[in-house]
Amino acid sequence: MLALSLWMRNPESCRFMTAMSSQLTETETSSSQIAPTLSAVAKRAGVSSITVSRVVRLPELVAPETRARVEKAMRELGYVPNLVAGALASAKTNSVGVLVPTIANSIFADTVQGLSDKLEPLGCSVILAQSRYDAAREDRMLAALLSRRPEAIIMVGSPATEDGKRLLRHARIPIVETWELPIDPIDAVAGFDNYQAGVAVARHFVAEGRQHLAFIGGDDPRGTRRWLGFHDHALACGLSPPRRLILERNASGSVAAHANLPGVDAVFAANDAHAIGFMAGLRKAGLLRDGPASAQPVAVIGLGDLEMGRLIAPSLSTISVHGDAIGCTAATLTLERGGERRIDLGFELVLRDSG
Amino acid sequence: MLALSLWMRNPESCRFMTAMSSQLTETETSSSQIAPTLSAVAKRAGVSSITVSRVVRLPELVAPETRARVEKAMRELGYVPNLVAGALASAKTNSVGVLVPTIANSIFADTVQGLSDKLEPLGCSVILAQSRYDAAREDRMLAALLSRRPEAIIMVGSPATEDGKRLLRHARIPIVETWELPIDPIDAVAGFDNYQAGVAVARHFVAEGRQHLAFIGGDDPRGTRRWLGFHDHALACGLSPPRRLILERNASGSVAAHANLPGVDAVFAANDAHAIGFMAGLRKAGLLRDGPASAQPVAVIGLGDLEMGRLIAPSLSTISVHGDAIGCTAATLTLERGGERRIDLGFELVLRDSG
DNA sequence: CGGCCATATGTTAGCGCTATCATTGAGAAT
DNA sequence: ATTCTCAATGATAGCGCTAACATATGGCCG
Incomplete structure (x- = not known):
């Protein structure tokens, strides 16, 4: 709460800023080609610039009449505060850097939405960057983000390189790693145990009497953790080693995957999109039933709990991971520097008709 | 040697030599709690700060030996440029403000990805804000974005209020409105004709002999344009007026929609998620076939061309709208101020099995 | 009635960087 | 040799704002 009050002592100011331009006349603004500054407003209102600054940030410190005069001047000039100078x-930039592998068609969009919804009302902007699952680009993006001196960095996963880690460690700002529970986090963590997610799926398949397991999906760190849990548990249960098929990141690639997995009767897909693509392939091969999971020749479980998964037929069983809660929690971790810095948001195995 | 004699004259050189001789230890870097500045690097390298600045921005203007010395100092201090000060x-902030209604589960994520992929390699950061389909929040976010003095603003749609429009018009930066083709754009436009998309769907339904049309989805400006085109064309073809059902923004809400549309035999959903939700409802009601569109008791067409749409059964007919191209084009429009400022990226009616 | 406090405003000095104009020396041109 | 040019570097003056510290006022108290 301390940090919060420091960040944005006056949450009203945004609303106020919007109102400012409302009475602008065309002539008055277009005559001055450059954006008006604090001191331009000050001159017009007959006060010093610090008073204008106070009207914007700490209006309760300014006498009502003075404030009204300044606000009038701001409206007339169409003043928009320059937060860069501020x-x-x-x-204090009142911004956080957010680094995700990708934002399109992805489970991470929920996380960005969650944190953005938490931060924007506090006047804290989100600077978004994508690594595209590329370590070099990730490092470049981290450096770019840090150059803008964000109040904190929130990222999916951990930096892929030592350089990236060093960069973050030296930044002396809150760093939140998400979607994982790294053993040696840089600072804070909001995620879940990908290994245990894999274990949970394997356990379920075993309990259902499935014999030949396979894992499909990307080979990013989180996917690999899921695979490891899945693999280890299957072995521990005495099954033959599960197969692993590494796929492109689009769901369409997984349509053909089943051809490469002969004899497999249970598949854990690294995310729901892959799972749905895989099911499309099963359907083509006549291996998909409308009945319950037990009727499926090949059981399929995804991860992410896309809304669509529960709408399709057969409905998709999945590991639900609360992407928005991860974002929301990550935002909270950037605001409060004390307290628990490692938050496990868990996951749930949601069983529907696919597996 | 030249360089040596030059900087030996510098009174700082003694301090420089001292710093050089003591190898940088971990303590030395991490002990300084504050981020090193240009002039700290300059002092260490025995040059003026402007030279360091040049090494960062215009390295070809600096002699190779000097450059190497400066780069070494930067590395040793862990210097990260401060773009806020720059x-x-x-x-020039080298940033663009991006305003979308929402980023989660949405067709706009593609657009953000497209523009981000174009801008990030140019050192241009994306400041992301969400309006959540709320006019007041949109205005606040626009003001917040402009406060950060972005090089340009890219937004989905047009500002909902006059205040918002005025704010943007007075900002004197490129403004790109997307996902629409407004009649009186503020500046540039990258989108498609939502009205014509509605017409195209209605035309198709009419050609297929459908009689009772309905439109489901949100009542945002773009959805409403689609509805209008859909509605007008149906009327023009002599059909009875289509029904319109305004739904919550999540797909699950549309599952129950068909109960409110008795007798309807063709539905245009404002987006693919709604379409898939609606189909789930049809399935429950026994009104969904595995066969081709002509066999469907109720034809369904969505908008957005989600990858998932082509993977489910029956596969989803849709209006494909190139969200990533919109983003990419919008980015280009912010970079080049000349040339055509109104780009219609079109759409395609993609017919599959649902309608 | 002087001292004291609270309120309202102002003055000053930067934040860390870059634009703009010097300055310097070396080689080319005259 | 003298000027000119160019490449390499530096000195200076801000950018628009805010932190930190003044400086008025006007009660209010003992």
Whole structure:
């Protein structure tokens, strides 16, 4: 709460800023080609610029009449505060850097939405960057983000390289790693145990009497953790070693996957999109039933709990992971520096008709 | 040797030599709690700060030996440029503000990805904001974005309020409205004709002999344009007026929609998620066939061309709209100020098994 | 009635960087 | 040799704002 009050002592100011331009006349603004500054407003209102600054940030410190005069001047000039200058002067940017592998068609969009919904009302902007699952690009993006001096960095996973880790460690700002529970986190963590997710799926398949397991999906760190849990548990249960098929990141690639998995009767897909693609392949091969999971020649379980998964037929069994809660929690971890820094948001095995 | 004699004259050189001789230890870097500045690097390298600045921005202007010395100092200090200060000094933030209704589960994620992929390699950061389909929040977010002095603003749709429009018009930066083709754009446009998309769907339904049309989805401006085209064309073809059902923004809400549309034999959903939800409802009601579109008691067409749509059964007919191309084009429009400022990226009616 | 406090405003000095104009020396051109 | 040019570097003055510290006012108290 301390950090919060420091960040944005005056959450109203945004609303206020919007209102400012409302009475602008065309002539008055278009005559001045450059954006009006604090001191331009100050001159017009007959006060010093610090008073204008206070009207924007700490209006309760300014006498009502003065405030009204300043607000009038701001409206007339169409003043929009320059947060770049403000950030330099106050050493506070009110922004957080967010790094995700990708934002399109992805389970991470929920996380971005969750944290954004938490941060935006506090006047804290989200600077978004994508690594595209590329370590070099990730490092570049981290450096780019840090250059903008964000109040914190929230990222999916951990930096892929030592350089990236070092960069973050030296940044001396809150760092939140998400979607994982790294053993040696840089700072804070909001995620779940991908290994245990894999174990849970394998356990379920074993309990259902499935014999020949396979894992399909990408080979990113989180997918690999899931695979390891899945694999280890299957072995521990005396099954033959599960197969692993590494696929492109689009779901369509997984349509043909079943051809490469002869004899397999249970598949854990690294995410719901892959699972749905795989099911499309099963359907083509006549291996998909409308009945319950027990009737499926090949059981399929995904991860992410896309809304669509429960709408299709057969409905998709999945590991539900609360992407938005991860984002929301990550945002909270950037705001409060004390307290527990490692939050396991868990996951749930949601069983429907596919597996 | 030249360089040596030059910097030996510098009174700082003694300190420089001292710093050089003591090898940098872990303590030395991490002990300084504050981030090193340009001039700290300059001092260490025995040059003026402007030279360090040049090494960062215009390295070809600096002699190779000097450059190497400066780069070494930067590495040793772990220097990370402060773009906030740079932006203030140069009046260039190298950032663009991006405003979308929502980023989660949405067709706009593709657009953000497309523009981000185009901008990030140019050193241009994306500041992301969500309006959540709320006009007041949109205005607040626009003001917040403009406060950060982005090089341009890219938004989905047009500002909902006059205040928002005025704010953008006065910002004197490129503004790109997307996912629409507004009649009076603020500046640039990258989108498609939502009205014509509605017409195209209605035309198809009419050609297929469908009699009772309905439109389901949100009542945002774009959805409403689609509805209008759909509605107008149906009427023009002599059909009875289509029904319109306004739904919550999540797909699950549309599952029950068919109960409210008795007698309807063709449905245009404002997006694929709604379409898939609606189909789930049809399935429950026994009104969904595995056969081709002509066999469907109720034809369904969505919009967005989600990858999943082509994987489910029956596969989803849809209006494909190239969300990533919209993003990519929007990014280009922010970079090039000349040329055509109104780009219609079109759409395609993709017919599959649902309608 | 002087001292004291709270309120309202102002002055000053930067934040860390870059634009703009010097300055310097070396080689080319005259 | 003298000028000119160019490449390499530096000195200076801000960018628009805010932190930190003044400086008025006007009660209010003992």
